[in-house]
Amino acid sequence: MRLSELEIYSDIVIQAHDNPDPDAIASAFGLYVYFTSKGKNARIIYSGRSKIQKTNVVLLVESCGVPIEFVEPETDFGDVLLITVDCQYGEGNVSKCTAKTTAIIDHHQGSGISDYRDVRPYLGSCSTLVWYLMEKEGFDFSENTLLCTALYYGLMTDTGNFMEVSHPLDRDMMDSLDYSKNLVKLFSNSNITLNELEIAGQALIHYEYDEEDKYLIIYSKPCDPNILGLINDIALQVDQVLVSVVYNEFNRGYKLSVRSCTKEVKANELAGYLTEDIGSGGGHIDKAGGYIDGDQFEKKYNGEDIEEYFRERLKRYFKSCSIIYTKDTQISLEGMKVYYKKRIKRGFVDLSEILPEDTAITVRTLEGDIDIKVDKDFYIMIGIKGEVWPIKKEKFHKTYEVLDEKYEFRGEYEPAVHLRNEGKTLNLISSAKTCINVDTSCILARELNKIVKIFTTWDEEKYFYGKPGDFIACVPENTQDVYVIERDIFFKSYESKEEAEVSNK
Numbered sequence: 001m002r003l004s005e006l007e008i009y010s011d012i013v014i015q016a017h018d019n020p021d022p023d024a025i026a027s028a029f030g031l032y033v034y035f036t037s038k039g040k041n042a043r044i045i046y047s048g049r050s051k052i053q054k055t056n057v058v059l060l061v062e063s064c065g066v067p068i069e070f071v072e073p074e075t076d077f078g079d080v081l082l083i084t085v086d087c088q089y090g091e092g093n094v095s096k097c098t099a100k101t102t103a104i105i106d107h108h109q110g111s112g113i114s115d116y117r118d119v120r121p122y123l124g125s126c127s128t129l130v131w132y133l134m135e136k137e138g139f140d141f142s143e144n145t146l147l148c149t150a151l152y153y154g155l156m157t158d159t160g161n162f163m164e165v166s167h168p169l170d171r172d173m174m175d176s177l178d179y180s181k182n183l184v185k186l187f188s189n190s191n192i193t194l195n196e197l198e199i200a201g202q203a204l205i206h207y208e209y210d211e212e213d214k215y216l217i218i219y220s221k222p223c224d225p226n227i228l229g230l231i232n233d234i235a236l237q238v239d240q241v242l243v244s245v246v247y248n249e250f251n252r253g254y255k256l257s258v259r260s261c262t263k264e265v266k267a268n269e270l271a272g273y274l275t276e277d278i279g280s281g282g283g284h285i286d287k288a289g290g291y292i293d294g295d296q297f298e299k300k301y302n303g304e305d306i307e308e309y310f311r312e313r314l315k316r317y318f319k320s321c322s323i324i325y326t327k328d329t330q331i332s333l334e335g336m337k338v339y340y341k342k343r344i345k346r347g348f349v350d351l352s353e354i355l356p357e358d359t360a361i362t363v364r365t366l367e368g369d370i371d372i373k374v375d376k377d378f379y380i381m382i383g384i385k386g387e388v389w390p391i392k393k394e395k396f397h398k399t400y401e402v403l404d405e406k407y408e409f410r411g412e413y414e415p416a417v418h419l420r421n422e423g424k425t426l427n428l429i430s431s432a433k434t435c436i437n438v439d440t441s442c443i444l445a446r447e448l449n450k451i452v453k454i455f456t457t458w459d460e461e462k463y464f465y466g467k468p469g470d471f472i473a474c475v476p477e478n479t480q481d482v483y484v485i486e487r488d489i490f491f492k493s494y495e496s497k498e499e500a501e502v503s504n505k
């Protein structure tokens with residue numbers, strides 16, 4: 001959806017969810033600023049049983065000048081466009097008001113029904129989505145520090161002080177906003193109420209500890225999501241604890257926080273595992289978080305108790321996972337089959353044509369940031385999902401053929417180049433050319449039926465993660481060099497001997 005599509009409406013009401021948090025307020029404020037700049041009549045409202053009380057939220061509203069008004073539930077706004085932000089029209093956490101036309105702008109999974117809808121659960125905050133939609137219309141943020149501050153604080157509080165940020169768009173917004181550091185400091189120091197301090201204390205008393213695998217599960221009473229992170233940071237400091245999960249009821253689902261201090265468990269991955277198919281999770285290697293949608297949980301685990309779910313799922317994670325250190329062990333080749341590389345078009349860029357040698361750059365991709373320097377001996381390859389890696393030119397010309405056609409990228413996030421010293425961004429895609437691999441040599445691979453973590457010989461600190469359905473693989477010439485290929489990439493990139501024979505005919 002584009003914001004310009006909504007400009008046909010002249011009266012717009014923007015509704016934050018009940019008991020609005022900084023993300024909801026910042027998102028609403030962004031849309032308010034945008035639509036009023038287009039000459040529309042806009043207002044920001046919220047409803048529900050209680051009025052805004054939390055000090056940091058009050059401070060945000062007052063210092064940034066957010067014109068938010070309380071209205072009674074079931075208010076009928078008549079012939080206007082009603083946009084719910086950070087929540088979905090008709091769902092339980094937002095009191096229903098009525099209007100002729102409705103729209104949803106949100107980053108939670110959910111199934112609210114409305115005339116317009118833009119929901120992106122992979123984003124860390126709704127503020128990011130609003131920022132992105134405004135950017136797309138060419139909105140100039142540089143004149144509005146207060147809006148920048150609100151959006152920044154919205155993402156910050158929704159992602160446990162940015163620790164749960166995993167999507168590159170979230171990082172793009174963090175980098176580009178010119179916000180007031182003083183205001184953010186002021187809000188952050190009024191984060192916790194005495195009542196929440198008590199909730200944190202109670203949660204810590206009632207922990208559940210697994211002696212064998214050294215992890216904690218902690219249930220907390222409902223509280224602000226960032227309190228979960230606070231509880232968890234304390235829990236992880238316990239000498240016998242390597243991994244810790246804290247969760248509670250939130251909106252109509254569950255919010256969770258994950259911490260790890262062992263290299264055998266990546267917190268972001270465990271958060272993804274705990275929310276698989278029923279929500280979303282991610283973040284950093286040591287700190288992460290996630291959200292489980294109540295309806296989806298109900299559907300998938302009908303009737304199961306959430307406490308039991310966490311207990312069982314964590315047990316399965318630790319028990320069904322094998323860790324391979326390829327330095328000391330040779331994996332079994334049993335059951336491995338031969339697969340051939342398919343010929344696939346990819347993109348590649350010669351950065352030395354656009355930038356001076358040795359320029360320090362960060363390539364931002366869906367999988368994370370990669371810091372490199374421009375090197376005339378290397379190309380940058382762009383894979384089918386937008387993943388990026390450097391390749392020596394010499395090797396490239398042996399394995400790829402350059403095609404005389406325009407490179408087209410179809411993925412969720414276009415990889416971009418950030419010049420670290422100048423704060424500038426370059427579009428990688430527009431400089432890319434198309435190539436296709438000539439090499440169709442084979443690999444040995446087997447489908448995984450349980451979780452594996454592989455520590456390779458060249459990186460003993462970080463493992464590769466494979467889940468059931470993914471493939472474990474190696475090349476016949478070097479069976480010690482084992483790696484994991486994601487299931488959908490595997491089927492796009494490789495084919496069995498039989499399939500190869502058909503496609504070669």
Ligand SMILES: [Mn+2]
Nearest residue numbers: 023086126158
């Ligand atoms: Mn939010």
